[in-house]
Structures are given as structure tokens and as C-alpha cells.
Amino acid sequence: MTSLDDWRRPGPTPRQRRIDLVIGLVVVAAALLYVMLARSVGQIVWGVERSAFEHLAFAFAVTFPLVWRRSHPDVVMIVTAVVFIAGQVREAQEIQFASGAIFAAVYAAGAWSPDHGRSRWLRLGVIGSMFGWLAITWLLSYDGIGEDAFPDGTGELPPLLSALVSQVLMNVVVFGFSYFFGEIAWLAARREAVLVDQTEQLHQAKAAAEAQAVVSERLRIARELHDVVAHHVSVMGIQAAAARRAMDRNAETARDSLTAVEESARTAVDELQRMLGALRTADEPVTAPSPGVERVEELLHRVSDAGLTPHYAVYGTVTDLPASTSQTAYRIVQEAVTNALKHAGASTVDVRIRYLSTELEIDVADDGRGAARTNGGMGLIGMRERVSLLGGTVEAGNRTGDTGGFRVRSRLPLTIPAQRGSKERVTS
Incomplete structure (x- = not known):
């Protein structure tokens, strides 16, 4: 059995690949539709005007890799993260579906990467990059935030600090769940693989035990047949030879020898019937015990x-x-x-x-x-x-x-x- 530390999760089955394709295309279509709806109501506002093509292109690029999220999880996570940050730099990225895509990619890398150790470091690197980009964004926009940037703020805490903490906290929660549930899914798959391997070993051990039992039973039957047949047939042969020699000289001696042959034959048949009875089903008990x-x-x-x-x-x-x-x-x-x-x-x-x-x-x-x-x-x-x-x-x-x-x-x-x-x- 492969060591748990060396276990590599196998890739998805053909059926799972087909499911990933369908789900991925549905997410892509939903993201493109959402971009069109958001542009129509003015929800995509970055301070600069971007073309519809660029908005749609980034929405497509950040969601389409999810088609391969289980077959190539590490690559999909890295590509999705790069596209996400690139869209942020260009100020053309739709946030809702893009955020969902990066969270799904982090989860898939944890759950499906064949090299779990490497995937762990890649996920930590991607998550760190996301927080690094968040810090850069705040530093770049800090000077442009005026005192009237939060006119409706009514809380006791400073509004700028509250906005920063809420964003950090939300990302910690979401990325934390993505990382945690990816680990849980991988551990569950490993436990299932261990159970399958142990079950196979049990089946092999059972088959070996059954084969050994068959061999042992054949040896036992061979010993019993030899002991029963060899002894009684030997006695019968000697008695028959004695009867033949005494036939013409002493009829009484010949009769006694033939009687002994008859008794030996009867005893041999009785013991053979006992052995054959032992080979029948368990609900047919053997009534005659072996001689002691x-x-x-x-x-x-x-x-x-x-x-x-x-x-x-x-x-x-x-x-x-x-x-x-x-x-x-x-x-x-x-x-x-x-x-x-x-x-x-x-x-x-x-x-x-x-x-x-x-x-x-x-x-x-x-x-x-x-x-x-x-x-x-x-x-x-x-x-x-x-x-x-x-x-x-x-x-x-x-x-x-x-x-x-x-x-x-x-x-x-x-x-x-x-x-x-x-x-x-x-x-x-």
C-alpha cells in the first residue's frame, strides 16, 4: 500500500470532466450576461471608461479556465489569479463572478492537486498575492480619498479604517473557507483511497486463505483416501491370495480368508462413505466418526x-x-x-x-x-x-x-x- 505521505490523488473520471465542462460553460455564460446587465445599469464604475469588449474579455478569461479546475487545478488557480489582478490593474474587471472564480480555483487546487505539498505552497502564494494586491490598491488610492468620501458614515470608528478592516476581514473569511474546505476534500479522498486499498488487501488475503484452505483440504482428503484404501485393499489382496492357495487344500481356511476379504471391503466402503459425507454440505452431518x-x-x-x-x-x-x-x-x-x-x-x-x-x-x-x-x-x-x-x-x-x-x-x-x-x- 502506498504511504499516505506519498499518496497522489488521481485525476477526474471522464464523467467528471464532462460535468466540469458543462458547469464551466454555464458559469462563463452567466458571467458574460452579468457584465452586460451591470454595464447597462452603470454598476461597473472604475473612474475610467472601458469598452464592452474589454469587460467581456476579462469576464471570459477569469471564468473559462474553471472548465479544467479538476484536471489541471494548480494551473487553473494561477491563471485565474493572474487574470483577476490584470483585470484589476486595467480597471475592467467585474468583481462578483471574478471573486467567485478565484475562490473556486483555490478550493479546487486544494481538493484535486495530485501533488498536495506543492499545491499547499501555491495556494498560500496566490492568497498572499491577493492580499498584497489589496494592500497596493489601498496605498495607491489613499491620497485620493477625501474627508467626504464616506458622507453617510454614522459609526463610532473612523470610516477609512472601517472600510479597510471590513475588506481584509471578508477576504480572510472567504479565502480561509476556500483553503479549509479544499483540505477537507483532499483528506476525504485520501481516506476513501485507503479504504479501497485495504478492502482490496482483505479480498486478496481472503482469496489466499481460501486457496490455502482448498490445498489443505485436498491434502487431508489425500491422506484419508490413502490410509483407508491402501490398508484395506492390501489386507484384501493378501487374504484373496491366501484363499486362492487354500482353495484346493482346505475349504474352511479359504472360506475364512474370503470372509476376511468381505469384512475388509465392507469396512473400506464404510470409511469411504464417511469421507464422502464430510465433503457434502454442512447441513448433512457425518454420523460415523473417524476411527481412533x-x-x-x-x-x-x-x-x-x-x-x-x-x-x-x-x-x-x-x-x-x-x-x-x-x-x-x-x-x-x-x-x-x-x-x-x-x-x-x-x-x-x-x-x-x-x-x-x-x-x-x-x-x-x-x-x-x-x-x-x-x-x-x-x-x-x-x-x-x-x-x-x-x-x-x-x-x-x-x-x-x-x-x-x-x-x-x-x-x-x-x-x-x-x-x-x-x-x-x-x-x-
Whole structure:
């Protein structure tokens, strides 16, 4: 946004220029008509006789520049002031419309000049010139003013002094108002420009926030789809392969494997429907919550049917978890187990959940081929994104020692609103 001190008022619009043209021509016509009427009744009296052409020419020259009072305000003010003083010098200037023209020019320069600092000095210079010319006029005419110049004066003050003070006072008031209201108009235009600029910045910020929200939502949906589809399809594929191998040897084993495929497919469809429901309008609430840490045992039961032996243990004081923490813990276990099924050729997986004083630790280790997964993938990327949103940490890499395999360990900040009692459970 441009600094307020550097702000320059833009020029008038084409519509405003047309309005200025019409108003300017109307003022010119009115001034010329007034000069003709004033000459007819003898109101233009300067002590010397001037031609009608000269009177009309000065009236035209002092009012016609007002046509450009908003497009070229400083120039119009200077030209109008020069013509005004020239007409006074020639004693051929009509006063009423000429005075109105110089006051309007001073106002326009204050309100519309693009360089407000320069305009301020120009206006002060023009106003000073007007008062200077007033002083010169009085000095030149002082000797010609006789004692009987004010025969009808009845006041307590000297008539000559009163005439001088009244003229000065009137010019101070009129020029003061012209200067003051020009400043007010410029400040109002600047405030409007600031509001427009701030509104535009708000619109840009809103658009950026909406775009970021769209990206965040797309990433969230991508993580959810990966977690749901990858896990269940992996289990289904392993169970289907087991059923095919057992079809000819053991019908009961094949039946159990196909039943597990059916359950995995049903679970995958249920979770996909939940996600699709979340993408609908806000007045269609999602009734099925995302799975949390309480469903880890159910998850491990399904993978045991796929031939992977799970070991599951919970340590520490089990507490109520925020929904986001519970769901993230479940997805971490799900992703780690899915990787053990898909990539590692593992036979066992060890899942440990620890409720620490300020953190929830999830530790998943298998005995498969760890090196196959060190390059990462969509699952590990999604896992890290989930954990970072909660301000946690995650480590993933090959296990050390003779056992080999791969380990995923994550720590999530733990808020403990209420305790459900001390409990330790080990399942194998």
C-alpha cells in the first residue's frame, strides 16, 4: 500500500470532466450576461471608461479556465489569479463572478492537486498575492480619498479604517473557507483511497486463505483416501491370495480368508462413505466418526487374519484423548502395519502405545525387510503431515540389532482433561 505521505490523488473520471465542462460553460455564460446587465445599469464604475469588449474579455478569461479546475487545478488557480489582478490593474474587471472564480480555483487546487505539498505552497502564494494586491490598491488610492468620501458614515470608528478592516476581514473569511474546505476534500479522498486499498488487501488475503484452505483440504482428503484404501485393499489382496492357495487344500481356511476379504471391503466402503459425507454440505452431518486409538485392536485382528502376527501393548495411565490425537494415532498404526503387509514381507508386528506425562507415544516395529521402505512414500509423507499438524514428532527407519525390520515411532502432545483410571493391557 502506498504511504499516505506519498499518496497522489488521481485525476477526474471522464464523467467528471464532462460535468466540469458543462458547469464551466454555464458559469462563463452567466458571467458574460452579468457584465452586460451591470454595464447597462452603470454598476461597473472604475473612474475610467472601458469598452464592452474589454469587460467581456476579462469576464471570459477569469471564468473559462474553471472548465479544467479538476484536471489541471494548480494551473487553473494561477491563471485565474493572474487574470483577476490584470483585470484589476486595467480597471475592467467585474468583481462578483471574478471573486467567485478565484475562490473556486483555490478550493479546487486544494481538493484535486495530485501533488498536495506543492499545491499547499501555491495556494498560500496566490492568497498572499491577493492580499498584497489589496494592500497596493489601498496605498495607491489613499491620497485620493477625501474627508467626504464616506458622507453617510454614522459609526463610532473612523470610516477609512472601517472600510479597510471590513475588506481584509471578508477576504480572510472567504479565502480561509476556500483553503479549509479544499483540505477537507483532499483528506476525504485520501481516506476513501485507503479504504479501497485495504478492502482490496482483505479480498486478496481472503482469496489466499481460501486457496490455502482448498490445498489443505485436498491434502487431508489425500491422506484419508490413502490410509483407508491402501490398508484395506492390501489386507484384501493378501487374504484373496491366501484363499486362492487354500482353495484346493482346505475349504474352511479359504472360506475364512474370503470372509476376511468381505469384512475388509465392507469396512473400506464404510470409511469411504464417511469421507464422502464430510465433503457434502454442512447441513448433512457425518454420523460415523473417524476411527481412533480405541480401534487399534480391531485393526490388528484384521491383519492377523492376513497372516501377520501382531503383538499389542498399552502402557501408562489411559486418558481421554482429543479426537484429532486419537485419530492420528490410529492412522499411524494403520499406515505402519499396512507397510509391513505390502512392502516388508514381515511375519510379526509389535505395536506399543505409551501414555506418558505430556505425550502419547506410538511405537510400531516389524521384522520384515526394512531397507525396502527407507525411501518413503505417500503413506510416510501423510503420516508426517498428520503429526506436524499436532506439533508432534515422528521417526521412521530400519531397526538396529539382529532382528532387523522397520520401526515407526511418533510422539504426540498429550492433553489430559480427565483420567479413566490406571490400566495396563498386553495382548499377543
